[in-house]
Amino acid sequence: MPVTPQLRCCDASGCRSAGGQALRRALEEARDAAGLTAEALAIKPVGCLRLCGSGPLVACDGPGPSQLFGGVAPEHAGALIAASVAANDGSAAVSDDPLAAHRLDLSDPFFALQQPVVLEGCGQVNPESIDDAIAFGTYAQLHRVLQELTPEQVRDEVRRSGLRGRGGAGYPTGLKWDTVALQPPGPRYVVCNADEGDPGAFMDRSVLESDPHRLIEGMAIAAYAVGAERGFVYVRAEYPLAIERLRLALQQARSRHLLGNHIDGTSFNLRLEVRVGAGAYVCGEETALLLSIQGQRGMPQPRPPFPAQSGLWGAPTLINNVETFTAVPAILRQGGHWYAGIGTEHSKGTKVFALSGAVVNTGLVEVPMGTPLRTVVEVIGGGVPDGSPIKAVQTGGPSGGCIPAERLDTPVDYESLLELGSMMGSGGMVVMGASTSMPEVARHFMGFSVNESCGKCVPCRAGTVQLAQLLDRFVEHRATPADMERLDALCQMVKVTSLCGLGQSAPNPVLSTLRWFRHEYEAACREPAACVAAGGVER
């Protein structure tokens, strides 16, 4: 690891909002005041250092182990510079360390249990410098792939890795790549879905803001593997910093001939562009996203035909999530077998989660698939701040569900979460404490679905409105036993008959809370006793 003394300052959205930029300026001034040059002590803006809740974060590298400081105010800049000088001199820490309260323990499970694969470069590289990315090893796999491997070999490697789509549905990535590659000759497209819209999810944003070159490398490898010469990254407009950095990264990659014509002296050409969404959640649904890229109204289309057969302008289109593409360079470097060695039988590799809600350690975690949920929220996350027990964990945003405390020993993988009535989703994990009312949670998410329904199909457009009103009755304690039945029936109907994934999963927050916390709905009736008698307690 780096021997050059340096301070890595998190410059992603989370730490920026906590004053990270002012801190960096203060550090630079303090460094100058201490008479040090940029060579003697580099102050580098980097991407996410994971523990977003304790921002702004600064990591201090020297000959010894790295140190991490959190919640640092500009007035601590002098002390930080002094600490980093001390670390480099090898001199002992000052006895009355002014930074003691800000020092974060890197052996804490939050850091120690993480296994960075997708986030390898996050917090290490300067997201605005292609030189830094290249020095870190980015684009090395693209070079190797173009010079040494055939597209088939690349797809074999990805298939071997067992990687599954990280956008939520978990479709095998290798299979998708093969489907696109094996379509009849003609133009093809690669599309990166960075329209991360689930409340409580910020994995893709962090990757885009922290290590955009890794994503570009992954997309370029994918384009080579499926024979595409043009691609798009569809980013939501709510991520201005991510868009800015991605555009800069694309520009840098073009000027280094890592994108464009005859990349790396081969016959491989690739043009990548950014497309900015306009605020519709449904545009994260792949068919709607493709329409939106083409300048049309983002509305889901019936599948088949799948985008892999007929996507952008009718051409076969590979569409993957940010995290999926970003995992690809590491898979090619270490081999598919290595990746397949991580995780569970059917869910391979690692998954990035965004931990938030009633949890001590709020931030980004990357853990192997199959890690028990309890480890993620209690050991890594540190549990509820006041020490009270966790009531439930919400995964998968408005498409997912609430997993009750008694099921926290479930391993986190695609199948186990589905079995519990939730889903992996894109990776948002919201921890809920004892005071959270489940009907209110359900109403909150249903309100989200009402606002974000595109309005195309009847069950989603009209059904979610009725569901939200039914949930209002529970939240306001005026529900009757008949409402309970109606809620059950309408949830089932909307789930089964809606056109796209948004509608089909919109009832999930209700269904899962009905399943695990039915007593709360019963208690929320106008006459709770009547509801219990009518509904019975099913588990």
Next chain:
Amino acid sequence: MSVVTLTVNGQDVAVPAGASLLEATRAAEANVPTLCHLEGLTPVSACRLCLVEVEGSSKLLPACSTAAAEGMVVHTHTPRLREYRRMTVELIFAEGNHVCAVCVANTHCELQDMAVTVGMDHSRFPYQYPQRLVDATHPQFTLDHNRCILCTRCVRVCDEIEGAHVWDIGSRGGQCHIVAGLDEPWGQVQACTSCGKCVDVCPTGALFRNSDTTAEKQPNTTLPALLRTAREQRRWHNQ
């Protein structure tokens, strides 16, 4: 011409390869209900009334946009499908302001017929009574948003058959509504040829001729299919 054979409600049917499941169910006289679908227009699978069960598929499939395949075993009227259809129609009624007694389309309304077909005698969902407008700016026709069920037949017939693309959809979710031109009053949209195709294909009384009053609307929903065959196969109705 190659043919696929499949089973609909226990009855064997043969349809040309490439035909939709809906055509197959019609060949079996299974009477699968539809509202958004119209012969001659691109299927959009929006109303969800034509969902059917296909053995081996975990999901319900929209008959209008699913291709019939060899050996499929299709069920069109299972108890749960009947229940979902009724709920769908109830949702449509509850969502808009449908008052048959004063409607131009009374007795010629596909939504009204659909309520009878699915056995809806009342809506179990509370009526929403949305505030919706009426666009009476066109000299010959009127658009009453209160009666619109967003089937998008008008959008498609204007775009695909007339080639004018006057109509489209604005907003999202429950606020969705049909917009003329660039969300202008219909009468000001210069692209409108006043051909009246949108009025003819509208399943309800949302689009109507100004000369029609209560129960006088006479829609003509066969037009798109006729025009499409005429253009594609050079076969005209009167030949």
